[in-house]
Amino acid sequence: MNFSWTGRDHLYIDEPAVFSIGPVAAGIFGGSSKAGQYKNEDGCLIYIGEDWELGMILDAHKSAESAELAVREFSKAEQEVRAILTMPAGTALKELPLFLADFFTHPDFLAACREVEGETACLIAVRKDKYLFWFSIGDCVLHLYHPELAALGEYQQNHRSFYEWVGQVNTFELPVPCISTGVKELRKGSNHIFLATDGLLECPELPYNKPEAIFKEFQNRTIEDGMRILLQQAHDFHIRDSCTHLSWIADISEEGSMPSDLIK
Incomplete structure (x- = not known):
């Protein structure tokens, strides 16, 4: 099961x-x-497997060409990505960062990036078994909600890192590419994963720069209905910037790690 879209497909x-x-x-x-909007330079891609999900969101500027290139080329690698993610988690989440590094530094991909107009932020998040992995270039956001984490004020998993892109200006052209990546052990129970470009987060009239305000909109609602609330707010407040979000629930049956003094 898969899905991909860029602003060239439909502006919304x-x-x-x-x-x-x-x-x-x-x-x-x-x-x-x-508010003056006339183009959409975002994009997204989704792959679904038996015990994993992969989501990619992109936020380009100047043109959508860089987002289109990343989605198009990543789609060509779908079978290779699926083969990696069918491996056991301990193997898959070691192989995936190596694959992504090779993908973004491949000479053909770098050459194609030099030909596009503009550049894009790119965030890839994967849930495999009880782990959440991310590979982040730029300022898109990955949030995670679980009651145990929320009680300690933990929501955002990556950090918004500015002046990083793929495209005409490309972090992978640097002698040392600048990205962030990580893995989080999910907690037992319902783990709510949320990816977002910055359109909704930067509206000063709305509270969504705080992740707890985002997750509040999903309380006692389906994921789809919560998403509709967020986007309707963007519409009602005439946000100019494009908003692209991916969200899903991972139900985990295993207990998460606990400190030794709390283990019974």
Whole structure:
């Protein structure tokens, strides 16, 4: 099961839209024409496996060409990605970062990036078994909600890192590419994963720069209905910037790690 989209496929200006791809909800809003929006430079891609999900979101500027290139080329590697993610988690999550490093530094991909107009932030998140992995270039956001983590104020997993892109200006052209990556052990029970470009987060009239405000919209709602609330707010407040979100629930049956003094 898979899904991919870029702003060239459909703008979604003045048109909040939510799609369900297996357990993953994709929310897209191209921005408000009343605020002057006339283009959508975001993109996203979703792969679903038996015990894993992969989501990619992209936030380009100057043009959508860099996002289109990344989605198109990553789609060509779908079978290789699926083969990695069918491996046991301990192997898959060691192999995946190596694959992604090779993908983004491949000479053909770098050459194609030099030919596009503009550049894109890119965030890839994968849930495999009881682990959440991310590979982050730029300023897209990965949030995670679980009651045990929320009680300690933990939501955001990556950090927004500015002046990093793929495309015409490309972090992978540097002698040392600048990215962030990590792995999180999920807790027992319901783990809510949320990826977002920055459109909704930077609206000063809305509280969504705080992740707890985002997750509040999903309380007692389906993932799809919570997503519709967020995008409707973007529409009602005439946000100009495009908003692209992916969200899903991972139900984990195993206990998470606990400190030794709390183990019974």
